Amino acid sequence: MIKVVDLYKSFGSLEVLRGITNEIHKKEVVCVIGPSGSGKSTFLRCLNLLEMPTSGQVYIDGVSFMDKKNDINKLREKVGMVFQQFNLFPHKTVMENITLAPVKVKGVGKDEAREKAIQLLRKVGLPDKDYEYPNKLSGGQKQRVAIARALAMDPEIMLFDEPTSALDPEMVGEVLQVMKQLVEEGMTMVVVTHEMGFAREVGDRILFMDEGIIAEENTPAELFQNPQNPRTQSFLSKVL
Amino acid sequence: MSKLVEVINKLAAGVFIVIMEIVTKLSDEIYFNLIRDDRYLYFVKGLGVSIQLTFYAALIGGAIGILVALARLTNNKVIKVIAEKYIDITRGTPVVVQLLIIYFAIFASTKIPRVVIASIAFGINSGAYVAELIRAGIQAVDKGQMEAARSLGLSYSQAMYHIIMPQAIKNILPGMGNEVISLWKETAIAGFIGLEDLMRGAEIVRARTFSNYTPYLVIALIYFYITALMTMILGKMERRLRKSD
DSSP states (O other): OEEEEEEEEEETTEEEEEEEEEEEOTTOEEEEEOOTTSSHHHHHHHTTTSSOOSEEEEEETTEESSOTTSOHHHHHTTEEEEOTTOOOOTTSOHHHHHHHHIIIIIOOOHHHHHHHHHHHHHHTTOTTOTTOOGGGSOHHHHHHHHHHHHHTTOOSEEEEESTTTTSOHHHHHHHHHHHHHHHHTTOEEEEEOSOHHHHHHHOSEEEEEETTEEEEEEOHHHHHHSOOSHHHHHHHHHHO | OHHHHHHHHHHHHHHHHHHHHHHHHHHHHHIIIIIGGGTHHHHHHHHHHHHHHHHHHHHHHHHHHHHHHHHHHSSOHHHHHHHHHHHHHHHHSOHHHHHHIIIIIISTTOOOOHHHHHHHHHHHHHHHHHHHHHHHHHHTSOHHHHHHHHHTTOOHHHHIIIIIHHHHHHHHHHHHHHHHHHHHHHGGGGGGGTOOOHHHHHHHHHHHHOOSSHHHHHHHHHHHHHHHHHHHHHHHHHHHHHTTO
8 A cells, every 4th residue: 555665864964764665555554663763753754755755765556656747745635644743723623624625635515525524523522623723622632633634535544643642641542542443444554653552452563663774573462572673672671 | 469460470471472472483384384385285195105105015015025935935946046135135225225226227218107116116125024024924833734734635835825824924914014114114215216205295395484394293293193003903903813813
């Protein structure tokens, strides 16, 4: 579904990604873990070209994301993204946040987009918040709206960039709950996370990143119980 | 006792005379500077010219400002450098000099009305300041907003229009108000190219009446009250924008 080949990314002289090759399959849930500064977020952001890789290839459904001939906006429609800082549009209501992209990008009718938004809000457990502005919502509510906003574009894959890291502890659960629901519905997901419990429970595959490469990858059971790479061992011993 | 009354009477008479003098002087000033030969028309017409200049210059400046701000934010090096140079040069030279160069050098042999030329000159000058205001206002919007918009499939210009600009306007508006207010006062140099604006109106009247300060006092009041009016309108607009917070 998404394939990256030999991905490199540098910021000036700082090499953040140093050759990543991997493939995420349909309906797969991949969790990316690793110490901070290991390039997890950069890797995720390269998957929808929010960061332009220095070299390498990103394919979505076999179509190159990097090829200038292909419409990057069209490809991004297939990839939903949820950010650590939510990034809701503060000048728009929850409803407008959700319906903006379907209406403006996909040309969906306003009424249809609204109906869909109401369904999505019900799904994330916020059925009565449609006319609130984001600043009236708690962090957990904001993140759930952000998930609904991404889902409104009917993405084929969802990227989560540390979705619970900016939340107060008591709100982490409600967001993870919504994400678990997505997993059950068979959404393809890549999740950068520090929630090891979540990764272990719902991940089909764990990527452990360190110093810009995927240092180890395995099923959660194997990787958490029986890490092979000494760096994975040392990381897990610190966080578990 | 009668002596005291006498003193008070004399004093009262003195005060009365002084007041009469002032009143006479004042009415003379008003008569000669405003009423005689319909001289008030110089102020009224001048006010019209000044307002016109400010209005058109603000429009031109705003348009230039938006374009130049976007030019400064692009990745195209050539366009970026041109925009930066324009801002440097415009901010680095006096408006009067720019006005005279544009009038005498660039539009020297054209039949374009002076009001238009002056509007263009002031607009070009103001554009540089507006561009910087807009650029700063756009850059103050959280980077995540553009990323979220792009991740949803919006193009750069759609994201700018629907997401970034509406938020940037709140940052830009107060500075923009100041810019229009300084523009309004800067137009007082339009007389340099022979435009009969408010300032020039006062000078013409002074040349007729030899009043040293009355014409200037009159236009100072006019400039002041128009500025106060603009400040009030801007305050209302800002309060309105803040409501959605």
